[in-house]
Amino acid sequence: MSNEPNANVPELTLNNGVTIPQLGFGVFQVPPEDTRKIVEDALEAGYRHIDTAAAYGNEAGVGAAIAASGIPREELFITTKLRNGEQGNAAAAFENSRKALGLDFVDLYLIHWPVPSQNQFVEAWTAMEKLYAKGEIRAIGVSNFLAGDLDKLLAAGNTTPAVNQIELHPTFQQAEVAAKSRSHGITVEAYSPLGQGSDLAADTVGRLADKHGATPAQIVLAWHLGSGNIVIPKSADSKRMRENLAAVSVALSAEELAAVGSLESGQRIGADPATAAFTQM
Incomplete structure (x- = not known):
């Protein structure tokens, strides 16, 4: 296996100085x-x-x-997340994840969902802050946190989250949550970045793909990159993996970014964090 990273992938610097490749791979x-x-x-x-x-x-x-890769650990950035049903036992949950991954440390650990109905995410955050202070995690953050959840965490915690990973794609941009996160120096990370494929059929995306000699997925990923989002597309197909990674070479103008941004429809694909209460166990 090649040990050479893709030198073209831009990196973002999180609010604690840790750098993260802006384009990653989700599983x-x-x-x-x-x-x-x-x-x-x-x-x-x-x-x-x-x-x-x-x-x-x-x-x-x-x-x-x-x-199996032989890639030096310092060249990799690995994120995992805390199950909803383990928010009251975050330290042990993290240790189980760390062992499953076979790693000495994790680069980014996220609270997967706020689950406001169980009212435990502040407790989880306190435990994660201790792991962060011990160097077992290089950065800690959240996922699916809405503006009110962020307010509660920022008021109760001692550490500002490094990342808020949220559903974000051209037809569902969560502008309020994204702006709230960025206003506190929290980097926005987009999951379901292609709208699980549905956003690729938009006429605007197709037109820009033709113009740039790119795939529709590359256009949407380039929009994320140009908008400052971390993005983690998934594909089981190695050809598509490479095509997605090559989105780093597609540069959209401000006008083109705005054109893709105009596709907002307010249609969420995944669960609503305000009410989601599954344990994930």
């Missing part, structure tokens, strides 16, 4: 038995940022791919 809904091979393919393609979660059930596969 949501990748079956555990397929994860090692798919992540090995992603690393071979040039990805150095891998995003998983305890709830996905595939951390061990990610870890096996990392171990």
